[in-house]
Amino acid sequence: MTVHISAKKEDISNIVIMPGDPLRAKLIAEKYLDNYYLINQTRNMYGYTGFYKGKRITVMASGMGNASIGIYSYELFNDYDVDYIIRVGTCGAYTKTLNLFDLVLVEKSYSNSTYAKNMGFDFKCVESDEKINSIIEETIQKNGIKVVRGNIHCTDTFYNDGYEEYLSYGCLGVEMETFALFTNAKKLNKKASAILTVSDSLVTKEMISSDEREKNTLKMIELALDSIINL
Ligand code: HPA
Numbered sequence: 150m151t152v153h154i155s156a157k158k159e160d161i162s163n164i165v166i167m168p169g170d171p172l173r174a175k176l177i178a179e180k181y182l183d184n185y186y187l188i189n190q191t192r193n194m195y196g197y198t199g200f201y202k203g204k205r206i207t208v209m210a211s212g213m214g215n216a217s218i219g220i221y222s223y224e225l226f227n228d229y230d231v232d233y234i235i236r237v238g239t240c241g242a243y244t245k246t247l248n249l250f251d252l253v254l255v256e257k258s259y260s261n262s263t264y265a266k267n268m269g270f271d272f273k274c275v276e277s278d279e280k281i282n283s284i285i286e287e288t289i290q291k292n293g294i295k296v297v298r299g300n301i302h303c304t305d306t307f308y309n310d311g312y313e314e315y316l317s318y319g320c321l322g323v324e325m326e327t328f329a330l331f332t333n334a335k336k337l338n339k340k341a342s343a344i345l346t347v348s349d350s351l352v353t354k355e356m357i358s359s360d361e362r363e364k365n366t367l368k369m370i371e372l373a374l375d376s377i378i379n380l
Contacts, residue, residue, distance in 0.1 A: 151224040154209075156188035160198055162207040163232040164377050165225055166370070167218070169239075169326065171195040171210040176363070177370055178208055194221065204378045211236065211326055215264045215305055219329035226337045233281060233380055234334070234341045235373050239348035239362065240301060240324040243312055247321055247347050249357050250365050252296040252372065254285055255343040258327035259318045260303040265332045274300075274318070275331040278340035281380070285344065288376040294368065297321065301345065303328035312351065322347065344369050 150157070168174055171193050178185045178197035185199025189209060196209030209225070211218035218236070225231040240253060247253070259274045282298075289296050302315035302323040312323065327343045334341035346369045349356035357365065 151228045153191060153194070153220055154189050154196070154224050154229070155191045156196060156229070158229055160188040161196070161225065161229040161231065162198055162205045163230060164204070164206045164380055165231050165234045166206060166208045166373050166377065167211045167222070167234050167236045168208070169211050169213055173366070174208045174210040181370070181374055182206070182208070201374050202378050206377060214325045215262050215303065215329035218326040219264055219333060222330050222333045222341070223337070226333055226339045232339055233377070234330060234339070235281060235377065236326055236330055236341070236343035237366070237369050237373050238324055238326060238343065238345050239366070240322040240345040242322045242347050242350040242352060243302070243316060244321055245352050247297065247350070249347055249350065249355055251347045252294065252369055253301065253321060253345045253347065254282060254296050254298045255301045255327055255345060256282070256298055257300040258303045258331050259300060259315055259320055260305070260328035262303065262305045262328050264329045268332055268336050270332065270335070275328060275335060277327070277331055277342040278334065281340055281342040284379050285342065285372065285376045287379070288372055292372070292375065294372060296344070296372070301327055323351070344373055
């Protein structure tokens with residue numbers, strides 16, 4: 150048990166899939182896991198542990214933003230001996246080359262968040278884990294899925310002015326959680342990566358409805374699940 154997670158240590162796998170939305174964590178458990186059970190509901194931040202194709206995994210929500218995922222991923226890595234966290238979330242596109250529903254495998258997360266500084270680092274860019282990414286890449290090849298690999302801007306403010314600076318870093322889009330997640334992994338010598346589904350475009354102003362969001366994130370979730378069985 151930690152300040153924010155009520156699970157017993159043995160109830161959490163060393164591999165965690167982490168959506169932002171607690172109800173998506175519930176949906177993933179109900180749809181994909183065998184013999185799953187609820188391991189956390191403190192603050193309704195649902196977590197479940199079960200088996201996917203025989204592999205024991207935990208799916209637990211992060212909430213929104215670096216502050217929230219920063220807390221949960223820190224406690225999972227530090228107190229529950231979790232080795233791998235894969236975020237499955239959504240992003241807004243900064244480029245016309247990305248369409249709604251496209252998948253992005255995040256290579257680097259760029260941010261002006263103070264998260265890294267507060268954790269004792271002095272960087273504004275942090276990488277995802279290459280071991281996880283190469284396993285995801287193998288699944289992409291095997292399953293013939295289209296996924297774009299690239300950098301992402303991780304913002305602390307959903308409502309903000311402009312993103313020009315981040316285009317110059319090759320950021321394909323924007324979300325709000327990868328920077329704290331990857332920083333915690335670096336701090337604690339653990340591994341983290343992220344797969345994102347494009348849910349809106351800051352270029353064309355298109356966006357997908359919450360109903361469409363549910364069914365169109367399944368491809369991303371299946372990619373994450375089919376990858377972690379090889380971890
Ligand atoms: N901005 C920030 N975070 C996001 C967005 C966005 O447009 N879409 C999904 N996550």
